[in-house]
Amino acid sequence: MAEVKEKEAFLNPYVIQMDKFADSLMHLSKTFLTLEEYKGTLSKEEIEEMFLKVTDKVCGNCEKKAWCLGENRVHTYQMLYEILCTVEEYGAELNVEMKRSLQKRCIMAPRFLRETLEVFENAKKILMWNNKIIQNREGYAVQLNHFAKMIQYTTRELDAGIFEDEHLEKRLKNHLKKAGLKMLSSVFYMTPQGKYEVHLTVRAAKGHLAATKDVAVLVGNAMGRVMMPEQGERPVVGEEYCTIACVESARYHTLQGVAKIGKGCEKISGDTFLMKDLPGGKKGIALSDGMGSGEEAFRESKMVVEMLEELLEAGFPIKTAIQMMNTALVIGREEVRFSTVDVSLFDLYSGTCEFVKAGASTTFIKHKDSVEKISSTTLPVGVLQEIELESARRELSSGDYVIMMTDGVMDALPIGEQDELMRTFIQGADIVNPKEMAHYILGQVLEWTGELPVDDMTILVIGMWKL
DSSP states (O other): OOOHHHHOOOOOHHHHHHHHHHHHHHHHHHHHHTSOOOOSSOOHHHHHHHHHHHHHHHSTTOTTHHHHTTTTHHHHHHHHHHHHHHHHHHOTTOOHHHHHHHHHHOTTHHHHHHHHHHHHHHHHHHHHHHHHHHHHHHHHHHHHHHHHHHHHHHHHHHHHHEEOOHHHHHHHHHHHHHTTEEEEEEEEEEOTTSOEEEEEEEEEOTTOOEEHHHHHHHHHHHHTSOEEEOTTOOSEEOSSOEEEEEEEOOSEEEEEEEEEEOGGGOSOOSEEEEEEEETTTEEEEEEEEESSSHHHHHHHHHHHHHHHHHHHHTTOOHHHHHHHHHHHHHTTOSSOOOEEEEEEEEETTTTEEEEEEESOOOEEEEOSSOEEEEOOOOOOBTSOSSOOOEEEEEEOOTTEEEEEEOHHHHHTSOTTTHHHHHHHHHHTOOOSSHHHHHHHHHHHHHHHHOSOOSSOEEEEEEEEEEO
16 A cells, blocks of 8 residues: 555544554555465474484384484485475375385384374474464454455545535524524435435433434434435434434335255254344345355354354444454364355345355346356365455346245255256246245245255345335
């Protein structure tokens, strides 16, 4: 990042201070990445140390010690090195030829071999743990870098969006005063999409209460826009000063429905989903399929969905959130446990939807006269530290439906016919209610297979309509 002094573009002292904070995190991240690198094999110094340990234990009272560790030291060292190379190829049992050669060259051959194998095994464990530490450190470095970029992005977004308008503030104060509300202060903010947010510190007259939604209507009248309380805002304004946020009303709204069944009709499913209103007029729908099925898979996918929910609520971009979540799942774990992540992010202002997938099954979009599919070939989260994400963006029309599903649904259909059969099921679902549509599609799949589910199955249907 170029220095702030060179750009001289950010005069706001808070922006400058946050830039310094982000720079320090990036510097720390680079420092982590420049430390010790991965080692695939033992170094010459480590093998020399192994040689000293083995000979110290085995050769101490041997009558040939002076010869083997003196004039013939090079050949003795080579004997240990050959053992290590043979172990890598054949395992601890070695091969017959190697054992015969060892017995001819060393009168303490069985003990020499045993001690060499033990020291080698310990050295491999140390190497493995050192590499694990390095992997974890690199994971933390990636997290720090993502966090620093998020700070920069958010700081600039806030600085660019906050504005002053004395005329608007005065008009707003008068509108509220006529309704018996006193305004102490106001902050005006415009989102990157050009939508207004107003944060007010207000109170009602003594002995009175005002519904927050009514306050939002007054704000909208003063601004000439349709405003509503921010999601999760307090329901009423009382006698004490409080700060409330009013945002522009969205142009679209969604309704969601789900249908699910566990493997073998078990009650516990390894699939978990999320339906959440997010900042900036967005609706987040996420579906995760944990490795395997049952309770263990459920715990894994539930953890993934809960982490994703927290990051998205905090305002992290979807790809950054998944990358950070993947790093958290990979580092510090011995075993590989993965979960798919399938996200549909609806923009309720513009009517667009962003699809982001990590190892997830195909998503379908039901338009008025056609069915479109969005597929992915990426790996799930929790497998590799650096994960590839595939994304797509589509403009939706009022009355379109997005159908998300886990692998268990598609895998139940014959290979090679899955997409066409699912298109047929969806096209034939002449149903308005998303929940009923989800159950209809799942019912069609189960009827086609004619047997108990061999994997967890979940179908989410999200319909979007213009207000």
